[in-house]
Amino acid sequence: MKKLPQFLFRCSLLAVVPCAANAAGTYYTGAYQSPQTRYTQRTYNPQQTGYATQTRGAYTSGSSYSSIRSNSGMRTGQQPQMNANAPQAAQPKKAATSSKNGFFIDGGLSHEFAQWQFEMKESGSILHYDNVGWNVLDINGGYMFNAGNTRMQVNAGFKYGMQSGETTMVDDDITNGGYFITQWVDQNKNVIGEQLGHALSIGKSSGGNMYGFNIGFGLTDFFKVGNVKFTPSVGYRYFKYKLETEKNYGLSVDTAACFKVEGSDEIQCDPIIIFYTPDGKGGYTQAVVWRDKITDRLPIHQGATEIDTAGTYYYQQPGTSHSYEVEWSGPYVALDMLYEINQNNQVNGHVELGLPAYTAEGDQPYRFDWQHPKSVLDEAGIGSAFHLGMGANWTTAINNRVSLSLGVTYDYYTVSDADAKTYLNGDYYMGIYNALLNSDAYKGDEAAMLNPETGSATAINIKQLQNDCPGWVCSVSGEVESFYKSLGVRVGLQAKF
Numbered sequence: 001m002k003k004l005p006q007f008l009f010r011c012s013l014l015a016v017v018p019c020a021a022n023a024a025g026t027y028y029t030g031a032y033q034s035p036q037t038r039y040t041q042r043t044y045n046p047q048q049t050g051y052a053t054q055t056r057g058a059y060t061s062g063s064s065y066s067s068i069r070s071n072s073g074m075r076t077g078q079q080p081q082m083n084a085n086a087p088q089a090a091q092p093k094k095a096a097t098s099s100k101n102g103f104f105i106d107g108g109l110s111h112e113f114a115q116w117q118f119e120m121k122e123s124g125s126i127l128h129y130d131n132v133g134w135n136v137l138d139i140n141g142g143y144m145f146n147a148g149n150t151r152m153q154v155n156a157g158f159k160y161g162m163q164s165g166e167t168t169m170v171d172d173d174i175t176n177g178g179y180f181i182t183q184w185v186d187q188n189k190n191v192i193g194e195q196l197g198h199a200l201s202i203g204k205s206s207g208g209n210m211y212g213f214n215i216g217f218g219l220t221d222f223f224k225v226g227n228v229k230f231t232p233s234v235g236y237r238y239f240k241y242k243l244e245t246e247k248n249y250g251l252s253v254d255t256a257a258c259f260k261v262e263g264s265d266e267i268q269c270d271p272i273i274i275f276y277t278p279d280g281k282g283g284y285t286q287a288v289v290w291r292d293k294i295t296d297r298l299p300i301h302q303g304a305t306e307i308d309t310a311g312t313y314y315y316q317q318p319g320t321s322h323s324y325e326v327e328w329s330g331p332y333v334a335l336d337m338l339y340e341i342n343q344n345n346q347v348n349g350h351v352e353l354g355l356p357a358y359t360a361e362g363d364q365p366y367r368f369d370w371q372h373p374k375s376v377l378d379e380a381g382i383g384s385a386f387h388l389g390m391g392a393n394w395t396t397a398i399n400n401r402v403s404l405s406l407g408v409t410y411d412y413y414t415v416s417d418a419d420a421k422t423y424l425n426g427d428y429y430m431g432i433y434n435a436l437l438n439s440d441a442y443k444g445d446e447a448a449m450l451n452p453e454t455g456s457a458t459a460i461n462i463k464q465l466q467n468d469c470p471g472w473v474c475s476v477s478g479e480v481e482s483f484y485k486s487l488g489v490r491v492g493l494q495a496k497f
Contacts, residue, residue, distance in 0.1 A: 100496065101151070105141040108492025110409065112136055112161070116243065116326065118360065118378065118482035120420065124176030127322075127364075129205055129243050133164035136210075136488065144220050151220035153231070156213070161241075163208035169245045169322065171364070173199040181254060181311070182461060184288045193256035193288065195272055197311055201250025203321055210241035216334065231336040237354055237387070238329040239413070241484075248321035254311035256288075276306035283441055323363040326484070328413045330356030330382045332389075344397040354387035358415040360482065377421045378480040385415035395494060402495050409488040417478035424465070426472040433462045 117128035142155030173179060178198040186192050216235025223230050255269035275287040284306070332354035340346045362376040393407030436442065436459045442449040449459045468474065 101144045101146060103141065103143050103497045104494065105139070106405070106492055106494045107137075107139045108405065108490050110136045110138065110488040110490035111164070112409070112486045112488035114484065114486035116241075116482075116484045118480055119176075121479055121481070122476060123179040124173065125179065126172045126175055127170070128172075129167050129169050132167045132205070132208070132243070132486075134161035134210060134486070134488075135164045136161035138490075138492075150222075153218050153220045153233075154216070155218070155233075155235075156215045158213045159211060161210040163206055163243075165206065167205040167208075167243075169203045169205050169243075169248075171199070171201045171203075171248075171250070171322065173197065178255070182457070184256065193272075195310065196255050196258070196269070197252065198255055198269070199250055199252040201248050201315075201317075201321070203245040203248030203317070205243050205245045208241065208243040210239070212237065212239035214238070214332075216332075218334075218336070221338070227339055229338045231338070233334045233336065235332055235334065236330070237332050237352075237356070238327070239356075239411075240325065240327045240329075242323070242325045244320055244324075245322035246318070246320050248317040249315070250317075251314050252311050254309075271312045272310040274308040274310055276308065321364075325361050326482075327359045328356040328385060328387060328484070330354055330385070330387075332356075332387065334389075346395050348393050348395070350389070350391040352387070352389035354389070355383045356385045356387055356413070357382040358385040358413075358418055358482065360418075360480075375423055377423070378418045378482070379421075380415050380418040384418070385413060388412045391490075393490075393492075401497070402493060405490075405492045405494055407490045407492075409490055410486070412483070412485045414481075414483040416481050418480040418482065420476045420479035422469075422474040422476075424469060424472040424474065426466075429462050429465065429472075433459055 112134040114132040114134060115128065115130050116132065117126065119126045136159055138157060138159035140155065140157035142153050144151060144153045146152075178196045181195040181197050183191050184193045184195060214235055214237040216233045218231045218233030220231050221229040222232055253269075254272045256272050258267055258269035260267050273289050275289065276284040277287065279285045332352050334350060334352040337349040338346060339348070358378070358380040360376075360378040361374060362378075364375050389409075389411045391407060391409045393405045395403040395405040397403050436456050437444060437446055437449055442456070449455045450463060452460065465474075466472070
């Protein structure tokens with residue numbers, strides 16, 4: 001009976017320890033028991049010599065079982081029968097960040113800041129949308145499974161975004177020199193100037209949208225470096241966005257006689273001015289002039305009845321002036337990295353390299369008739385463009401299935417030497433052509449109108465344009481360079497089943 005107080009002391013100690021341990025833990029399924037020492041009270045059996053109380057050790061990770069000799073006379077090393085009613089040690093739940101087979105899904109909201117720009121080499125036109133804001137919803141899911149000794153996964157994702165706020169668009173036909181219109185010659189057929197078009201317009205963009213999807217196949221945790229697990233994968237990604245411009249304001253200037261100012265890098269170009277003077281035969285003669293560099297004055301033409309500033313004018317476009325739909329799509333290779341901080345927290349990263357195709361279909365107001373069917377189409381095949389995608393996330397477990405994630409994303413798409421097609425309005429040009437042909441000057445004589453010596457330069461240029469652009473579609477190889485880049489901040493939820 002002297003052992004009974006010690007027995008009661010141990011029972012009281014066991015009643016306190018689980019409570020203190022649970023207070024320090026996070027996720028447990030049952031009553032906590034210390035992993036170092038777990039005791040249960042063996043039911044006593046009456047013996048001929050009285051009764052004795054026996055204790056036995058419980059299994060612990062990494063150690064072998066051995067019994068404690070007692071007054072009952074059990075031999076050392078003999079394994080007693082375990083009491084079926086004895087409480088078992090509860091194991092901590094695995095956090096949702098643990099990589100295991102089965103389905104997983106990840107959804108999130110992000111805000112991305114983006115820029116898109118394309119440049120036309122021959123014309124020198126540069127158009128760019130700066131500080132594009134996107135509010136984006138994305139959903140990604142997949143399935144992990146074993147194939148022999150290899151763990152694999154298939155995954156797919158979808159994203160949809162809407163433009164946030166207003167974005168500034170700049171259509172710049174000045175920076176790199178502008179576009180060629182025509183050459184001017186004197187009566188002796190000497191070139192006296194080149195008419196170049198320069199324009200600059202600035203508008204507001206809002207209401208755009210974007211979406212994309214991807215599908216991939218990877219080798220889950222294929223190799224490990226230190227505590228970082230790596231999953232290589234291959235896949236296909238599609239990304240498309242649409243941007244429109246309204247409230248566009250611009251200035252167009254047709255120039256000639258560009259020259260560099262002495263003692264500086266400044267370049268000045270004089271605007272084209274055309275004087276129309278009656279020729280006494282019911283028609284007009286044209287005199288194309290620009291500023292006299294000596295007197296800094298325009299020459300005065302006596303008898304001129306009309307003065308034309310050619311393509312120099314200011315314009316406002318309150319409605320939609322520009323509209324573009326851009327696609328990047330093609331294969332990629334990627335590498336995912338996973339570092340588990342502890343059972344509830346992890347950091348993961350993603351690096352992706354793609355070789356997509358590029359397509360940009362545009363409706364822009366360069367046409368003289370200001371109509372807006374499809375006006376340009378830029379294309380490059382798969383492998384002609386390049387995509388770099390990166391992302392990083394920190395995740396923390398909410399319970400054993402769901403985790404919260406916070407992260408950043410970055411994408412950079414670029415293409416060089418894309419082919420460009422320009423769709424002209426043949427009705428507009430042929431309307432001018434037929435009006436000249438039926439005028440009093442030519443009276444239906446097309447040969448006379450197209451005579452390089454005495455004919456109409458305008459009609460000759462239209463005819464040449466028709467020959468150079470079959471079906472009124474002008475094609476130029478390697479004309480376009482373009483890039484799109486974005487940086488996003490993301491919050492999401494992950495779940496595993």
